[in-house]
Amino acid sequence: MAVALDQESFSAGEISPELYGQVSLRKYASAASTARNLFVGYKGGMLSRGGFAFIGRCKQPTTAAPPRLIPFQFNITQGYILEFGDNYLRFVFQGGYVLENPVAIHSASRANPCVIGVTGTPFANGDWVFIQNVVGMTQLNGNTYIVANAGVGSFQLHDLNGNAVNSSAFSAYTSGGTVSRVYTVSSPYAAADLPYLKFAQSADVMSLTCVNPTTSTEYPPYDLTRRSAIDWLLAEAQFTSVIDPPATISASGTPWHIDGPGNDYITATFGYTATAVDKDGNESIGSPFCYVLGADPEIQGATNTVTWSRVDNAQYYNVYRSPATM
Secondary structure (H helix, E strand, O other): OOOOOOOOOOOOOEOOHHHOOOOOOHHHHHOEOOOOOEEEOOOOOEEEOOOOOOOOOOOOOOOOOOOEEEEEEOOOOOEEEEEEEOOEEEEEEOOEEOEOOOEEOOEEOOOOOOEEEOOOOOOOOOOEEEEEOOEOOHHHOOEEEEEEEEEOOEEEEEOOOOOEOOOOOOOOOOEOOEEEEEOEEEOOOOHHHHHHEEEEEEOOEEEEEEEEOOOOEEEEEEEEEEEEOOEEEEEEOOOOOOOOOOOOEEEEEEOEEOOOHHHEEOOEEEEEEEEEEOOOOOEOOOOOOEEEEEOOHHHHOOEEEEEEOOOOOOOEEEEEEOOOEO
């Protein structure tokens, strides 16, 4: 006997093969046997899952352990992919590797190997560079190369396997074009330790720790700070203040007179310390404590004057007072 069913939605997702034919199951009409490269929307329909695009080849050699990809979400519109490899770090943004500022190309030879003419010596041997907007020798455009035999005014192109690029059969270079280095930051992490890399992000700073339990390799904590798209700082985390405290501090009390100079209310001892704060909001440790014997300004209306020494690069200071000691 044939049973006609209406497919109400796909909100139940995929069902197990053991449930095939279980038409009496309430969720049967809201399920699929297989959903490949699809996901269920909140309204119950199926939506096509976005595919993958080839962005570029990672720097990590195929003979080493694979690189570690970590998301870096700067805000709701800016997300990076961090490529941690063997002692290096690269960045992927909006479908491509982050590139340094472009350098103008003046010439490109039809030779084996191809020689690129530039001003000065902007690159070093082993740098990975990306070429675009060349007129004439368009075969160079949209490709990543390795710099070889870099000198003043020129360098050779090698492919990513280390072979010299033969441009003898390319079209003749006419004009224009730029070459940009793939932005790369040195990293302390060896490839074998990357699977054990732990991370936590707060705004534009990511904290990193890594301990390899197999080899007992342990790294100090690091902070990765994004200062701009091509300015990232990977440095050991600092647990001490980056700005000095005031070196000296002193305080004097002004007693409150109730009936005249002979009836000063000198009733309590107060301790004071001051800290310096830099432009980034980093606060120093406290200065040495100083103590003053005077009337409690909160109760008796007297005043205590606190003076401290100046600190370079301080934007402002915080002053802390201890509870009164009677």
